[in-house]
Amino acid sequence: MDVQMLKGMVLFDRLPVRHAAKDKVxxxxxxxxxxxxxxKRTAELLERELDLAEKAKIFRGVWLPYMDGFAQVDVLLLHPNFICALEVKNMVGEFYFDKDNFQFYRIVDGRKEGMRNPESQLHRAVKATxxxxxxxxxxxxxMSSRSGRVAVPPKLYPVIALDYLPFHIEKMxxxxxxxxxEGLEGLVRxxxxxxxxxxxxxxxxxxRDCLEVGVRCLGCRRVMCEWRDRKWRCSYCGSISSNAHEFALQEYTILFGSELTTEFAYKWLGIKDKYVLYRLLGNCTIKSNKRGTRYIIENRSLLIDHFKEIYS
Incomplete structure (x- = not known):
């Protein structure tokens, strides 16, 4: 899971049930x-079947600066004799690329659905790269799904079925x-x-005021934990934990960054006693030179392991 996906998962969980943005997120x-x-299927196929004298470096989910924002490169290949950006679409249906207006739609079960144009997305990725x-x-x-078929191809870039991709890239x-x-790889990293x-x-x-605050119970996934008798206790399912706050801090980090003010830490963790707060923050944050500020020690694996079980 990349950072952007984790951001979306945490944001969805932290939005109230009836919030207007929840379905969109x-x-x-x-x-x-x-x-x-x-x-993942694309990268695994290339690792397995790409036949080149020198091995290509393959990266997934790379974000690069573009204009005043960012461009995402789904799969990036670095090789001594070429550089390639791939826009991967895992979709079903018949695909139509409008060559005049650069619009895109697909037909699924007889329904016509307008969507973001993969060619425009790829063009941004190529220019940014x-x-x-x-x-x-x-x-x-x-096109990584065998249930998709291109009826009208794009104008500027080739569109390739996943099975043929290794042969297509070898021609580059x-x-x-x-x-x-190695130098290019260092830039990517x-x-x-x-x-x-x-x-x-x-x-x-x-x-921030839109989001639910508090420590999440990792059993029932509700933000219902209270700190009592040196433990986090879920008022909904009764689960008990000694370190549930560490997950809440990682949620904070993925949304807002590692810098955490003491003032907001009280609110985010639902703690009122300063001595309890300092004890909880002791092992998972480090002090800053800025008064009233700490830095959360990143442990993204807590989020990845949790969401893998939910979205598997």
């Missing part, structure tokens, strides 16, 4: 999961090129610490 999470499944690396980049749309090799793959995609709260016009 959930729809984005479902699309992200479907996309991630397609990207070219600007980021300073080199020419190939672009390809990949240009012996006249010689890229420093550094970018992952800098660019994590759009701020979902800003995107959905939400504020």
């Amino acid at each position: 959930f729809g984005e999470v479902k699309r992200s999961l479907a996309g991630a499944a397609g990207e 070219e600007k980021f690396f300073g080199f020419k980049v190939h672009g390809t749309i990949v 090799v240009d012996p006249l090129l010689s890229f420093d793959v 550094r970018s992952r610490g800098q660019f994590n995609g759009p701020d979902l709260l800003l995107k959905h016009k939400l504020t």
Whole structure:
């Protein structure tokens, strides 16, 4: 799971049941999961069947700066003789690319559905990648589901069925090129610490006050835990935990970043006693030079393990 997907899952869980944005956020999470499944199949196929003299480096879910925002590259390949950005679509139906207006729709069970144009998404990804690396980049749309069929192809970029993709990529090799793959790989890895995609709260016009605060019970998933007798106790299902606050802090980190003010920590964890708060924060945060501020120690695996069980 990438950072952006985790953001969506945490945001969905933290929005009140009847909040106007909740269904939209959930729809984005479902699309992200479907996309991630397609990207995973694509990367695994390339790792297994791509026949090149030198092995390509393959990255999934890369966010790069573009204009005043970000562009997402579903799958990025770095090779000494080419660079390629893939836009992976894990969809069913018949697909129609409007070559004149650059619009896109599909037909499923006789219904016509307008959608974001994969060609436009790929074009952003290619332009962002070219600007980021300073080199020419190939672009390809990949249909990862066998239940999808292209009726009208796009204008600017090829669209390839997943099974044929390795052969398509092998044709990109240009012996006249010689890229420093290790150097490019270093740029990608550094970018992952800098660019994590759009701020979902800003995107959905939400504020912190929109979200439910408190410590979540990981048994029933409700934000119903209270700190009593040195334990977190769920008032709904009765579960007891000594470290449920650590998960809540990781939720905070994924949404807002690692910087946590003492003032907001009281509210986020639902704690009133300062001595209890300092004790709870002791092992999972570090002190800052800024008065009244701590930094949460990142442990993203807590979120990944939790949401894998829910969305598997």
